[in-house]
Amino acid sequence: MKFLVSLLMTLCISLAWAGEAASPKLDIGKGGQCVEDTQWMRKNHMHLLKHGRDDALRRGIRDEKHSLKNCIECHASTKDNSVIAREDSFCVGCHKYEAVKLDCFECHSGTRKSAWLAQRNKK
Amino acid sequence: MASSTPTLESLRTKNRLYWLLLAIGGLVAMAGMYAVHMMESHGHIITGMNNQIVWGMPHVFAIFLIVAASGVLNVASIGSVFGKAIYKARAPLASLLSIAMLSGGLTVLMLDLGRPDRIIVAATNYNLTSVFAWNVLLYSGMVGLVVVYLWTMMERRMNPYNKMAGIGVFVWRFVLTTGTGLIFAFLTARQAYGSALLPPMFIVLSFAWGMAVFHLVQTSIYMWNEKEIAPAILQRKKHLLGVFVLGSLYMVATYHFTNAYFSHQQGFERFILMDGGVYPSLFWWGYIVLGNIVPLVLLYAPGIQRDRWTALASLLVVTGGFALLYVFIIGGQAWPLQLFPGYEVSSTFADGQISAYSPSIYEFLLGLGGLSIAFLITTVSVRVLNFMPQDKPYIAD
Amino acid sequence: MSEIDIQRRQFLKTSVGAAAVAIASGMMLYSVAQGKSEGASSKVRWGMLIDTNQCKPGCNDCVTACNNENGLSGGTLPTDSQWIRKIEIKDISSGRELSLPMMCQHCEHPPCVDVCPTNASMKRADGIVLVDKHRCIGCRYCMMACPYKARSFVHEAQHDQNPDVPRGKGTVESCTLCVHRIDVGGKPACSEACPNKAIIFGDLNDPNSEIAQKVHSVASVQIRADLRLNPGVRYQGL
Numbered sequence: 102m103k104f105l106v107s108l109l110m111t112l113c114i115s116l117a118w119a120g121e122a123a124s125p126k127l128d129i130g131k132g133g134q135c136v137e138d139t140q141w142m143r144k145n146h147m148h149l150l151k152h153g154r155d156d157a158l159r160r161g162i163r164d165e166k167h168s169l170k171n172c173i174e175c176h177a178s179t180k181d182n183s184v185i186a187r188e189d190s191f192c193v194g195c196h197k198y199e200a201v202k203l204d205c206f207e208c209h210s211g212t213r214k215s216a217w218l219a220q221r222n223k224k
Numbered sequence: 225m226a227s228s229t230p231t232l233e234s235l236r237t238k239n240r241l242y243w244l245l246l247a248i249g250g251l252v253a254m255a256g257m258y259a260v261h262m263m264e265s266h267g268h269i270i271t272g273m274n275n276q277i278v279w280g281m282p283h284v285f286a287i288f289l290i291v292a293a294s295g296v297l298n299v300a301s302i303g304s305v306f307g308k309a310i311y312k313a314r315a316p317l318a319s320l321l322s323i324a325m326l327s328g329g330l331t332v333l334m335l336d337l338g339r340p341d342r343i344i345v346a347a348t349n350y351n352l353t354s355v356f357a358w359n360v361l362l363y364s365g366m367v368g369l370v371v372v373y374l375w376t377m378m379e380r381r382m383n384p385y386n387k388m389a390g391i392g393v394f395v396w397r398f399v400l401t402t403g404t405g406l407i408f409a410f411l412t413a414r415q416a417y418g419s420a421l422l423p424p425m426f427i428v429l430s431f432a433w434g435m436a437v438f439h440l441v442q443t444s445i446y447m448w449n450e451k452e453i454a455p456a457i458l459q460r461k462k463h464l465l466g467v468f469v470l471g472s473l474y475m476v477a478t479y480h481f482t483n484a485y486f487s488h489q490q491g492f493e494r495f496i497l498m499d500g501g502v503y504p505s506l507f508w509w510g511y512i513v514l515g516n517i518v519p520l521v522l523l524y525a526p527g528i529q530r531d532r533w534t535a536l537a538s539l540l541v542v543t544g545g546f547a548l549l550y551v552f553i554i555g556g557q558a559w560p561l562q563l564f565p566g567y568e569v570s571s572t573f574a575d576g577q578i579s580a581y582s583p584s585i586y587e588f589l590l591g592l593g594g595l596s597i598a599f600l601i602t603t604v605s606v607r608v609l610n611f612m613p614q615d616k617p618y619i620a621d
Numbered sequence: 622m623s624e625i626d627i628q629r630r631q632f633l634k635t636s637v638g639a640a641a642v643a644i645a646s647g648m649m650l651y652s653v654a655q656g657k658s659e660g661a662s663s664k665v666r667w668g669m670l671i672d673t674n675q676c677k678p679g680c681n682d683c684v685t686a687c688n689n690e691n692g693l694s695g696g697t698l699p700t701d702s703q704w705i706r707k708i709e710i711k712d713i714s715s716g717r718e719l720s721l722p723m724m725c726q727h728c729e730h731p732p733c734v735d736v737c738p739t740n741a742s743m744k745r746a747d748g749i750v751l752v753d754k755h756r757c758i759g760c761r762y763c764m765m766a767c768p769y770k771a772r773s774f775v776h777e778a779q780h781d782q783n784p785d786v787p788r789g790k791g792t793v794e795s796c797t798l799c800v801h802r803i804d805v806g807g808k809p810a811c812s813e814a815c816p817n818k819a820i821i822f823g824d825l826n827d828p829n830s831e832i833a834q835k836v837h838s839v840a841s842v843q844i845r846a847d848l849r850l851n852p853g854v855r856y857q858g859l
């Protein structure tokens with residue numbers, strides 16, 4: 102068993118070095134330096150969000166840096182201020198590609214907060 | 225089994241009839257699925273439920289099924305725990321009905337949730353103080369226990385454990401119906417609920433409804449097999465049903481009398497029993513007359529001894545059950561919460577007003593879907609396995 | 622295997638490999654995170670004191686402010702959410718008329734929390750009662766249990782929510798005491814909007830706060846005090 106696991110690990114890591122694989126074309130918004138390592142984020146953003154949501158909502162510990170709002174701030178499209186509005190929007194594009202259901206935005210806004218506030222103040 | 229040898233022709237017709245029944249049941253279940261799909265994609269806006277009447281028609285169906293599921297086991301308990309042979313012969317059928325109705329009822333409850341896709345959350349986050357959460361355990365435990373109980377009956381090697389399992393089921397189902405009653409009994413802020421009488425009331429109601437459902441199914445099975453229930457057996461079951469109906473009538477009357485006794489409840493009692501429009505009508509005509517008086521006459525009037533009449537009485541008891549639950553669940557919510565006693569109240573959120581409710585077709589479809597699940601489980605099982613009560617030629621207990 | 626499948630595999634593998642390397646650094650992440658707020662403290666008990674003498678019949682400013690702040694439609698159909706509502710009451714014996722706002726009373730012993738099967742209904746350490754919509758399954762038992770009818774069920778899909786105030790179809794919601802404002806040092810929108818200063822917000826546990834001092838000096842009541850839920854919202858002049 103142990104042997105199998107280690108074999109698998111080695112395989113994965115060596116494959117990882119096989120270089121940049123083709124990935125879905127996304128509108129990454131402002132982009133730039135992510136708060137964590139990009140690859141790490143690809144794999145772990147959901148854990149971060151899940152952990153953060155319990156902290157923020159149930160304990161009132163609001164971690165600005167790792168908040169969903171902060172993700173959206175950077176990754177909302179510069180065209181429509183959203184991470185979900187289009188097929189290639191940051192969240193939608195990748196979740197479509199990986200065929201994983203995206204549930205956050207049933208409740209959460211997918212719009213950049215600054216843009217949303219500007220919109221509301223205009224009204 | 226001594227019965228006239230069936231002709232090929234009659235077997236064929238029956239076979240066709242069986243598939244026809246399955247098809248009808250399947251269609252209703254599919255209509256239920258459609259309703260669920262619509263409610264999922266549009267939200268509860270397409271139902272008649274709203275922020276004042278938060279539980280509606282689906283809950284009437286679900287609670288009836290669950291309460292009756294517990295009551296039907298009475299037949300089994302009398303057999304196993306008290307060792308009466310004619311009931312013992314019917315214990316497998318009773319257990320089957322219980323599982324079928326529990327499944328139907330729970331499906332309705334679950335699919336009416338705002339987020340049924342999150343049902344797993346209910347399993348992983350468990351609030352120990354919530355009656356609802358207890359009930360989740362009680363219901364699933366019940367299904368498991370009844371399956372074991374069935375096993376001890378159907379598998380010869382397990383027979384020695386039958387009594388033990390029977391007692392387990394007996395106790396569990398009391399707790400279960402108490403739990404269902406407690407869902408309402410803990411709502412102390414609402415005039416209609418929050419009464420300590422509710423759990424026992426639900427237990428006695430479950431006896432009557434369960435017995436009635438059992439009768440209906442049993443009559444159908446006997447008809448299907450072209451047999452008559454032995455008059456002595458029929459007599460006993462009729463009597464038992466009558467006693468349960470009287471008992472439940474007594475409990476419901478007590479509940480309303482005690483309510484009417486407390487002056488702060490009198491407004492509510494007037495509403496439910498006299499001037500609440502559809503609720504008093506359903507209560508008096510639906511529950512009292514159709515659901516109690518007529519069945520009692522059918523059961524006890526001299527001269528009508530046929531099992532068909534007993535079946536009709538059972539059907540009426542079931543109908544009365546639905547009427548009572550409608551009055552209890554919907555009527556109970558329609559009456560406004562009393563925030564400021566001694567004040568006249570008004571607001572945009574229906575404070576001080578009686579709330580209106582008209583169930584939508586989707587709610588009925590969902591509820592009927594639950595019924596059809598119970599129906600399908602029963603029909604298929606009765607056909608595939610042997611649930612026909614096997615009475616010994618003579619009964620001695 | 623189709624082209625896209627191969628690509629997808631590659632993409633995931635890249636991620637997995639990198640993850641194996643990065644996971645160690647990720648482990649440390651929570652301990653070194655900066656910019657985190659302290660969190661709700663049990664030393665605090667947020668509450669409101671509502672002076673019904675100051676509240677004007679017909680005035681709806683607090684309700685409008687709440688709707689704007691929290692992205693509610695402002696509709697008053699039975700299926701529309703209303704986190705706060707104005708109730709007009711008239712004493713049957715004396716004929717005295719009053720007007721007051723009613724919202725979640727942020728009970729110390731909230732029945733909504735007791736009955737919730739999934740712990741979605743919850744009370745923060747500082748007394749704010751919230752619905753954790755990540756967990757709410759929409760059973761509506763809490764709506765049955767709340768004596769103040771403070772909760773609404775979201776009957777339709779929502780769009781364009783306030784980024785600070787998530788709301789979604791199939792879950793239950795109620796007044797959050799504007800927790801997103803409180804956590805950054807602000808106060809609830811209704812309290813801020815009232816032209817007559819009829820809604821005082823503050824920490825009931827802090828003897829120096831305006832609300833605590835007022836609760837000490839003037840008579841105030843809790844609605845349906847007979848239920849002993851000890852709501853954080855109190856009313857004066859009833």
Ligand code: SF4
Nearest residue numbers: 725726728731733767
């Ligand atoms: S007022 Fe209602 S919703 Fe608010 S805490 Fe009390 S019981 Fe819960």
Ligand code: SF4
Nearest residue numbers: 737757758760761763
């Ligand atoms: S509707 Fe949501 S918050 Fe309310 S009791 Fe059910 S799961 Fe809990």
